[in-house]
Amino acid sequence: MRLLDGKALGETIKGEIAEQVAAMVADGERQPHLAAVLVGNDGASETYVRSKVQSCERVGFASTLLRLPETVSEADLLKTIRNLNDNPDIDGFIVQLPLPRHIRDQAILQAIDPRKDVDGFHPVNVGRMTLGLPSYLPATPYGIMTLLDRYGVETAGAHAVVLGRSAIVGTPMSILLSRNSKPGNCTVTLCHSRSRELPALCRQADILIAALGIPGYVTADMVRDGAAVIDVGITRIPDASRPSGYRLSGDVAFDQVAPKCSWITPVPGGVGPMTVTSLLLNTLQASKRTVSS
Amino acid sequence: MRLLDGKALGETIKGEIAEQVAAMVADGERQPHLAAVLVGNDGASETYVRSKVQSCERVGFASTLLRLPETVSEADLLKTIRNLNDNPDIDGFIVQLPLPRHIRDQAILQAIDPRKDVDGFHPVNVGRMTLGLPSYLPATPYGIMTLLDRYGVETAGAHAVVLGRSAIVGTPMSILLSRNSKPGNCTVTLCHSRSRELPALCRQADILIAALGIPGYVTADMVRDGAAVIDVGITRIPDASRPSGYRLSGDVAFDQVAPKCSWITPVPGGVGPMTVTSLLLNTLQASKRTVSS
Numbered sequence: 001m002r003l004l005d006g007k008a009l010g011e012t013i014k015g016e017i018a019e020q021v022a023a024m025v026a027d028g029e030r031q032p033h034l035a036a037v038l039v040g041n042d043g044a045s046e047t048y049v050r051s052k053v054q055s056c057e058r059v060g061f062a063s064t065l066l067r068l069p070e071t072v073s074e075a076d077l078l079k080t081i082r083n084l085n086d087n088p089d090i091d092g093f094i095v096q097l098p099l100p101r102h103i104r105d106q107a108i109l110q111a112i113d114p115r116k117d118v119d120g121f122h123p124v125n126v127g128r129m130t131l132g133l134p135s136y137l138p139a140t141p142y143g144i145m146t147l148l149d150r151y152g153v154e155t156a157g158a159h160a161v162v163l164g165r166s167a168i169v170g171t172p173m174s175i176l177l178s179r180n181s182k183p184g185n186c187t188v189t190l191c192h193s194r195s196r197e198l199p200a201l202c203r204q205a206d207i208l209i210a211a212l213g214i215p216g217y218v219t220a221d222m223v224r225d226g227a228a229v230i231d232v233g234i235t236r237i238p239d240a241s242r243p244s245g246y247r248l249s250g251d252v253a254f255d256q257v258a259p260k261c262s263w264i265t266p267v268p269g270g271v272g273p274m275t276v277t278s279l280l281l282n283t284l285q286a287s288k289r290t291v292s293s
Numbered sequence: 294m295r296l297l298d299g300k301a302l303g304e305t306i307k308g309e310i311a312e313q314v315a316a317m318v319a320d321g322e323r324q325p326h327l328a329a330v331l332v333g334n335d336g337a338s339e340t341y342v343r344s345k346v347q348s349c350e351r352v353g354f355a356s357t358l359l360r361l362p363e364t365v366s367e368a369d370l371l372k373t374i375r376n377l378n379d380n381p382d383i384d385g386f387i388v389q390l391p392l393p394r395h396i397r398d399q400a401i402l403q404a405i406d407p408r409k410d411v412d413g414f415h416p417v418n419v420g421r422m423t424l425g426l427p428s429y430l431p432a433t434p435y436g437i438m439t440l441l442d443r444y445g446v447e448t449a450g451a452h453a454v455v456l457g458r459s460a461i462v463g464t465p466m467s468i469l470l471s472r473n474s475k476p477g478n479c480t481v482t483l484c485h486s487r488s489r490e491l492p493a494l495c496r497q498a499d500i501l502i503a504a505l506g507i508p509g510y511v512t513a514d515m516v517r518d519g520a521a522v523i524d525v526g527i528t529r530i531p532d533a534s535r536p537s538g539y540r541l542s543g544d545v546a547f548d549q550v551a552p553k554c555s556w557i558t559p560v561p562g563g564v565g566p567m568t569v570t571s572l573l574l575n576t577l578q579a580s581k582r583t584v585s586s
Binding site: 106122123124125126127128129130131132133156157159165167171172174175178179180185187188189190191192194195196201 | 399415416417418419420421422423424425426449450452458460464465467468471472473478480481482483484485487488489494
């Protein structure tokens with residue numbers, strides 16, 4: 001069993017990005033610039049956004065954090081987005097989800113200029129991804145594809161089973177793994193809450209992607225010997241013994257599953273750090289204007 | 294075994310559309326108007342476009358056929374498309390594929406106003422479909438979903454196996470069957486030329502969608518008893534005994550497979566007629582401006 005170490009790979013890739021940025025700046029180019037919009041004071045959102053801003057600093061990007069109050073109107077948030085769309089100093093930006101209930105997610109996400117949509121959530125980018133055209137890939141699937149690629153996990157002809165059909169993880173993951181590219185060319189089975197006989201489906205997987213958000217769901221009996229297991233789950237479990245008051249749990253019962261695997265991601269330190277890295281890669285692309293939309 | 298009779302269902306739906314159009318016109322509204330652009334003189338394309346235009350007449354739509362020579366430049370074709378985008382009398386239009394080699398398909402398809410893209414090929418519509426937002430669905434998958442819906446084929450929790458990952462059939466089919474809707478909620482396995490052990494995968498299917506374009510590929514040993522089988526293949530096989538000089542063959546060896554099935558589509562008369570019906574349904578929607586893009 002070998003670890004797919006997202007923390008280490010993320011650091012390696014950040015180092016590569018930092019070198020590219022240093023070279024760009026030495027050539028007289030502007031540093032890439034990512035903006036993040038944070039509405040309200042949700043604890044997890046604060047943590048994620050802070051991590052993204054710190055990562056920008058780490059690689060030499062400029063970053064801007066725009067904070068708006070929980071009570072901001074949809075119209076005012078849309079105005080903020082239009083300003084970011086029109087601001088030539090901003091290469092890409094994200095709006096941290098979830099948004100307050102009085103704001104429609106889709107109205108916001110669709111207002112983002114697809115050329116600056118480094119989260120890859122705009123319908124134009126989702127459509128371009130589905131059609132196999134150059135696009136900003138959503139961060140989590142992009143991070144998993146990068147893990148598979150850099151660690152040399154064989155995907156062509158493999159049977160990948162994806163648990164969970166969310167718009168930001170499971171569905172795009174199934175699309176990316178099935179297409180004719182490297183990594184890719186998997187036979188892909190997409191499963192979800194309505195699927196029957198999930199354990200038997202999981203046992204067919206050469207590559208198992210767990211993105212259900214159910215801690216410890218995947219047990220050893222559901223995993224074929226030699227499978228590669230990717231754990232996207234990251235649930236906060238109350239834990240009074242920790243200073244934070246919680247611990248993070250993946251969808252995979254790591255201790256019992258790991259011995260059966262060829263490859264496995266730890267939680268934390270697997271998929272999580274790769275999502276931030278993906279955001280940086282998308283922003284670097286945005287600054288080079290290499291993805292047309 | 295029961296037939297999924299696309300020819301009969303297509304006629305039924307055309308009758309329903311004709312009633313709606315008659316009611317619209319009686320209310321003083323304009324009749325829906327579809328335009329088709331045909332470049333060159335490909336025999337199959339001529340047949341398809343003629344069938345689409347005739348179907349428009351059948352349901353009371355206005356239709357316009359724009360013919361351009363094989364030698365038309367990409368720039369001139371783009372100009373034609375801009376004119377159609379800007380023409381308020383045209384509700385929706387299609388550009389018949391394939392295009393001559395000197396014209397880039399994607400440049401053309403992406404120039405179509407997504408609000409008039411009744412073939413559902415524009416990245417915005419593909420993305421909206423993938424995200425589960427209202428959109429124009431590509432005609433063949435839409436036709437298959439309509440067949441499953443109108444004949445009451447149970448899909449929730451079923452295992453659907455899709456053979457073929459094309460951008461216009463297999464991939465969108467896998468997306469539509471997996472999403473949380475009715476029809477939908479299938480566990481979906483998407484297979485293709487790089488898939489291993491295809492017969493064993495096919496035998497898992499409660500619903501088998503064959504879209505490989507390989508005549509007679511699916512044989513009886515690949516089909517589970519009681520499966521619903523949808524045959525998208527429609528290959529012209531030279532046949533001197535026919536006046537046309539060819540016969541049409543599906544991907545399924547119908548005679549041996551049909552006795553095992555709960556439902557099966559014939560070829561011709563199954564999926565084919567439903568694709569034209571889907572185009573009419575999309576055009577009707579376009580005329581009502583019910584899909585925002």
